[in-house]
Amino acid sequence: MKAQLSLLALALVLSASCNQGKQSPQREAGSQTAAVSPVPRFDAENAFRYLVKQVEFGPRNPGSAGYRQCLAFLQSELRTFADTVFLQTFPYRTSRGEPFLGTNVIARFRQNDKPAILLTAHWDTRPWADQDTDPKNYDRPIPGANDGASGVAVLLEMARIFSEARPPVNLDIVLFDAEDTGETGNSKSFALGSQYFAKNLPAGAQYRYAINFDMIGDKSLEIRREANSDAYAQALMDAVFSTARLLGFPQFINEPMAGIYDDHMPLNEANIPAIDLIDFGYPDESHRYWHTMQDTPDKCSPESLFAVGTVILHVLYGQGTQPL
Numbered sequence: 001m002k003a004q005l006s007l008l009a010l011a012l013v014l015s016a017s018c019n020q021g022k023q024s025p026q027r028e029a030g031s032q033t034a035a036v037s038p039v040p041r042f043d044a045e046n047a048f049r050y051l052v053k054q055v056e057f058g059p060r061n062p063g064s065a066g067y068r069q070c071l072a073f074l075q076s077e078l079r080t081f082a083d084t085v086f087l088q089t090f091p092y093r094t095s096r097g098e099p100f101l102g103t104n105v106i107a108r109f110r111q112n113d114k115p116a117i118l119l120t121a122h123w124d125t126r127p128w129a130d131q132d133t134d135p136k137n138y139d140r141p142i143p144g145a146n147d148g149a150s151g152v153a154v155l156l157e158m159a160r161i162f163s164e165a166r167p168p169v170n171l172d173i174v175l176f177d178a179e180d181t182g183e184t185g186n187s188k189s190f191a192l193g194s195q196y197f198a199k200n201l202p203a204g205a206q207y208r209y210a211i212n213f214d215m216i217g218d219k220s221l222e223i224r225r226e227a228n229s230d231a232y233a234q235a236l237m238d239a240v241f242s243t244a245r246l247l248g249f250p251q252f253i254n255e256p257m258a259g260i261y262d263d264h265m266p267l268n269e270a271n272i273p274a275i276d277l278i279d280f281g282y283p284d285e286s287h288r289y290w291h292t293m294q295d296t297p298d299k300c301s302p303e304s305l306f307a308v309g310t311v312i313l314h315v316l317y318g319q320g321t322q323p324l
């Protein structure tokens, strides 16, 4: 595992496009510059444009104009990149009892009929800023720049990359709806889109493992090892954090953090090993933009999306090194 990852890392640092702005001794070895890295460059600015674009639709809470516009945008964008795009709809009620029809968006990138890797994020945003410091905002929908748009932004940029340079694996990108209409303190009232998906996998779908992206846009990004991810998919966590260390991304901190019920959990419960990449301290333990009106693009950065996107691209394009 370790030796394999080191080989992967060597191949990666030979890429002149890799690791923007970072100097690496290996990169400057003239005799090696002819080597072609198999890992495409993650375009941080393009990913950040995807984040801003979603926020510009307005809040994407169920029933809103922003929700409808964003859903149309996600479909049209993914249709330009993926082999197949289809929707999975399901009826549900929010924790406040309002009935809606939820929509998961599924984009397929397939080379053969081998089991695929799932990349997931939630595209809906919370209808209520119930953690805001101002009680007048408790019933207002959040902008969801980090909580919602950031994960989707990374996956849209990855979809663009997959359309240009296929990774050596089959992939499904799934954008979950109805992640964030739950009642604080009641875990299972969250992640409804993922819960539905896990119980209603697309016909013939087989998955090796899943990576969920949530709240990964924070300017001061610190991703730690979420406990449920380690409980269900420790080998994948090891691969991700080792790759981040080898690439020199300080945003990944190889320390444990408390478990979170997020979109990865219904997948784990359906026997798909799934990890959650999340920075719940947004921006830190003493200040929280989470579920507030302050969750806006100025609190996020292209560099954070770049770190996450680049690490996971390296894992995906180096499949021979995967322990799973």
Ligand SMILES: [Zn+2]
Residues within 6 Å of the ligand: 126, 147, 180, 291
């Ligand atoms: Zn949320």
